[in-house]
Amino acid sequence: MENELTFALGPVVIGVSLITTWGIMLLITAIAWFSTRHLDRVPGTLQTIVEGIVAAIDEAITAVAPEHGRQIMPFIASIWLFLIIANLTGLIPGLHSPTDDLSVTSALAILVFFSAHWFGIKTQGLKNYLHHYLTPNPILLPFHIISEFTRTLALAIRLFGNMMSLELAAMLILLVAGFLAPIPILMLHIIEALVQAYIFGMLALIYLAGAIQSQQLNSSE
Structure with a gap:
């Protein structure tokens, strides 16, 4: 989709996708702040929902990186929550998902790229981390x-292509069929948006876990 120019700050172009991305980040921050203001031993409805989401994410992360789950939990959880909201933003009239913009998905993929190396170096040390690039043979x-x-390029293009094609397909079907089949299209959009968020987050988790555990895997071979 075309990213319409909103305004520019010198050489930096501030477009619709970027503004939508900022809005989603502010929304997540506000939800996190509001839902953790008053935590009780006997959780209410909101606290139960939040704890259930956090527990599900923690379980998924622990299954891939059991020894480093707490270390990468904040990053992966943030990626998942952002993508779920971002992918569903296209359902709001007048808005489109920022993830159907290649610049946004590229930024996310680059963030995963640098985060994987950062976590790997932090966990193993620079020398040990770089050594795994020379194994099993220089x-x-x-x-x-x-x-x-x-893999970074594929990560960016996969999410961008899937989300763009999803919105284009929904638009074409609505143009042809009108509002005769809005509910199936809506459900398809929701399911596909959640699936794409899960896939991107899981791939990011695998990349981070691989970077952190690379030395351990090489030592066991």
Whole structure:
């Protein structure tokens, strides 16, 4: 979708997708602040819902990285929550999902790219982390480097392509069928949006877990 120009700050163009992204981040921050203001031992309805979401995310992360779940939990949980809201934003009249903009999905993929290396270096140390690029054979170094960039590119394009095609398909069906089938299209949009958020977040989790545990995996081989 076209990202209409809203205004510019010098060389930086502030478009609709960027403003929507900021709005979603502010919304998540407000929800997190409001839902944790008054925590009780006997949780109410809101606290029960929040605890259930956090527990589900924690369980998914622990299944992939059991020894480092607490370390990467804030980042992965933030990615998942952002993508769920962002992907569903297209259902609001007058708005479109920021994830159908390649610049947004590229930014998310780059964030995952640098975060994976940061967590890997923080956990193993710079020397040990860089050493895994030379295993099992130093001749594979170029392939390791290429794979780092190709998977980041694939991460960005996969989410962008799926979300853009989803919104275009829904628009075309509505143009052809009118409002004869709005509910099935709405349900399809919701399901696909949740699936794409889950896939992106799970791939990010796997990349981070792989970076953190790379030295352990190499030592066990």
